Amino acid sequence: MIGLGRMGGNMVQRLLVAGHRVVAYDTNQEAVTSTCSLGAIGAASLEDLVSLLSPPRAVWLMLPQGQPTEDTMQLLVPLLSSGDVVLDGGNANYKDTQGRAEKLSDNGIDLMDVGTSGGIWGLSEGYTLMVGGKEEVFQRLEPIFQALAPGQDRGYNHVGPVGAGHFVKMVHNGVEYALMEAYAEGFELMAAKEEFNLDLAKIANTWRYGSVVRSWLLDLVVSALEDDPSLSDLEAYVEDSGEGRWTVQESIDLAVPVPVITLSLLQRFRSRQAQPFGAKLLAALRNQFGGHPVRRSGHDDD
């Protein structure tokens, strides 16, 4: 396992519990030390990691997508042998994955892209795995997928050729954006209805049982609202790390409308703007054509 952060570190634990021998590496030596304390074999470098595994090797990357994954692959590949397999469990763009697979195959190395879902809860609940790559490699490595998945025969699947795993995970995350946005809008509306003084955590908890909209994300709504009912400790600022953008880009490329996912991405962009220029221009134009009052910073309505 290369990358022992929130995901990789926990995944090593599940693999160890299932009886696998795991060699662990991270650029952060503290992460390696703490993973070793759980029973993994620590590697001091990529060279060390490769020498501690016997061929045919299975090397799982759980790194931030983009440069860290690309750089690591470039350093790793010359160290590996024909017949080895690299598994990328991070949220990489499927097109990058397809390009990398081609380069690896020149050296007789197979790349398997494993779209992985479960977040920090995967340690206890198991991870959903969407696996792309050769069917025979999937079958050979199935014991690894079984150890990580929620159940012996569920929660993991060979979804298609290399690239398909990351593609399916990309769409999964697009759906995730939309579901999250729907809950966010519904709860904002209820929070605004001051005359009813609604207890949002209680309502979310009620919806968990029997309701059409019950879900794991709703369970997490309850958890967040119980911790801080008005979310007063948080800024209304929502990041994204790529999958939503790629989903929308793909919908444009395929001319498949995904309006709900698209709007949920745009809402994240909006959340980062304290004083959007576009909204200022709207106010200015109303003022220009209709003489409608505007608010000016530091002044009353004018």
Ligand SMILES: NC(=O)C1=CN([C@@H]2O[C@H](COP(=O)(O)OP(=O)(O)OC[C@H]3O[C@@H](n4cnc5c(N)ncnc54)[C@H](OP(=O)(O)O)[C@@H]3O)[C@@H](O)[C@H]2O)C=CC1
């Ligand atoms: N967190 C989540 O909910 C989920 C994340 N993912 C994906 O899984 C991947 C990992 O995510 P996550 O565990 O959350 O990320 P983290 O940032 O928690 O962990 C990444 C780890 O990789 C280390 N690292 C960075 N660059 C290198 C490198 N070149 N070589 C070796 N180690 C390196 C980091 O060290 P350092 O801290 O020193 O930088 C860190 O320990 C990402 O692609 C992410 O998108 C997928 C599903 C869910």
Ligand SMILES: O=C(CO)[C@H](O)[C@H](O)COP(=O)(O)O
């Ligand atoms: O893959 C995940 C969950 O399924 C990761 O948590 C991912 O980071 C979520 O996407 P974003 O950062 O764009 O919200």
